Amino acid sequence: MSRGSAPPRTSSRRLRRSVLALLAMTGMVVIAACGGSSSSSPKPGASKSSNSLTVWVDAARLPVAQAYVKAHPKVHVNIVTFDGDGNGATTMQTKIQLWNRTGGGWPDVVFSEQVNDPVWMAQKPFEFAAPLKGLIPDDLLSKWPAPSTAQCTINGMQYCVQDNLAQVVLWVNKKLMDEFGYAVPKTWQEWAALGQKVAAEHPGYIVGNIGDSFGHWIYLWGNQCPLEQSQGSKLLINSTDEHCTRVAGLLDPMIKNGTVPPLSVFTPDFAQKYGGAKDKVLLMPGPSWYAQALFDQTLHIPAGEITAAPPLQWENETPITTGQVGGGPWIIAKRSGNLTGAADFVIWATTVFSPTGKDARPGYPAYAPLADKWLADLAGNSYFAADPTPALKAAAGQVWSGWTLVTYPDQPVWSNTVVTQLVAGKSLSSLMQPFGDALAQAAQASGYTVARQ
């Protein structure tokens, strides 16, 4: 064969040598790069100059950041939008691990949709959040309601301020209720009875939904179900407690008769079946930010129909407690190179930013003086059929404090152990035990000692 005779062996040897040299070089570059990052001590975050800030926000908080830029033309603000850790996503954890590992890149301020995010942000291995003492004046901090401050306090130190309160109330379609001649229920029992009535008299209409990743915060948190309760060094997860099973038993017939469908309010399916022109939402237990963000902007329910009623009560039990969905916090990064600037941003975003009308903040401001302003604006908002503010205001102080915020997200556990099975036709009562088991596993994997009874 002529092929075998041609090129001299030296060329192949030279080639091999050059390949080896190349390999050695790339290897050295990589080793040098690795060595560089591991040996250097953590450097300050993205903003080295006192005039620049990097802020991470979700889409709903983008207007705040943009308004800050407008109001502070001299500050250079780099705004980054992300999913806000919605639905228990772990975006921030990924990013923080990478920043910590590479020793740089931290933003100065972060907004999270998860009220429990500061809990892990303040602790190892993340150690991302800065204590607010000394950054935000005490007299300002004292104007957040006590339960809100408590949610931001980890091991005795305050690490965040809540942007908004997300207390659950009963949203009411006043126009439809009047049309059908129904009275607004005051207790869960009246609500369930009305559900049975609606199923018989007006099939297709709904009095709630249970398909969201936060369904347990609406129905179980408010009814004092001990799914995450700190008890000394242990975490109590008792999903078969009477407070849990009695709600499940109440909901099951309603899930079955279609008045509380296992569908998320944010799916196209939901909007198509119950929203807009169909207008089939009669009642809906849900958080304060549903006000316009959901009914007006997502479901496009016409103006002049929706209002809020106080949270539902269990029979005649007092005090009335309710759940919470969100209440996202602002967090300042410990490694920020511009702590003063970061604090200024957070103060402005939570205590100053307050546009009115259609640009109004989506949620009930956590900072009390701003809440009054927001409520006054909402009371005069022509979208609502009646003033929703008394109910919202009353519910603000009723969020059950027996629900401890934990380091792991519980939303995915609810979604994939309960919601998927509800869709498949199982009863909520039969899912309470597996839900508790799955929560316990998630808690143990995050290092909690779990008590089940």
Added chain:
Amino acid sequence: MSPVRAQATRTRSLRAARGLPFVLPYLPFLVVFGILPMIYALYLAFTTDTGDWAGLGNFTRTISDYRFLPAFEHILLYTGVWLGSLIVIVVGLALLLHGRANRVSATFRFLFYIPGALAGASAVLVWLFMLDPSVSPGSFLLHLLGSQLFVESIAPGKLPFVFAMIAFWTGAGGWIVVMYGALNTIPHELEEAARIDGAGPMTVALRLKLPLIRKWIAYMTILAFATGTQLFVEPQLVNQASLGLVPDTWSSNQLAYQMAFRYGDFNAAAAISVDLIAIGLIAAWLIVKRTGLFRTGD
């Protein structure tokens, strides 16, 4: 060294020398993004977070994690479905195309290839719409399969099949082109000889062409197995799009990701990655052994 063997060694080294320029541009990438990370993963998998020797500690710890077995079960079922359909349908379609007139087969090859031009993540986004009965152009099919809602389309039992379908849709076209190329290497005389001996198109396809492209099929199987067990993008995006209905630890690669970033346990993550490398290597070794992929001169 005998003269014959010396000659053989020389021929081999010459061949290698000619191949090198073709491999060279890829080598730095292989080293930086393939080999070095693998070595780093091996180092992490056998050490603790302080750098001490951990033995098999990281492996036993991850195996006893409550999400480990379900994740591997999902992956095995998915890979099984995907590999099965890939081998049967890709080879079948390539054989069918190869029997057609040139223009027809060129058109079809192009059609099959188009979806593969979409990057992984965007292909998943397309499928998120395809699987939602309220917006899907194929909603009647979804209704036939019992899905009235998106949540029903992605019910846990259907997921391995859904992901296999997405992977097949994006990946099969490229392989059909490769298999077609492989079929083209079969000398025309062989086919003609078979025809003269009375072989019909079926016999030619199954008895002549199929055995001759065996090595290409083996090659495809090895690569497809490796990418199959490393499934990540599809379940991760469906997890986000379904608002958490699909667990974020559905696949073993996702579990490794969660270990690293949710718990900051990079050693556990590395251990799971090493499990995946080991499974891939064992599968590749078995396939190479069984099919004689690297056997030369036959």
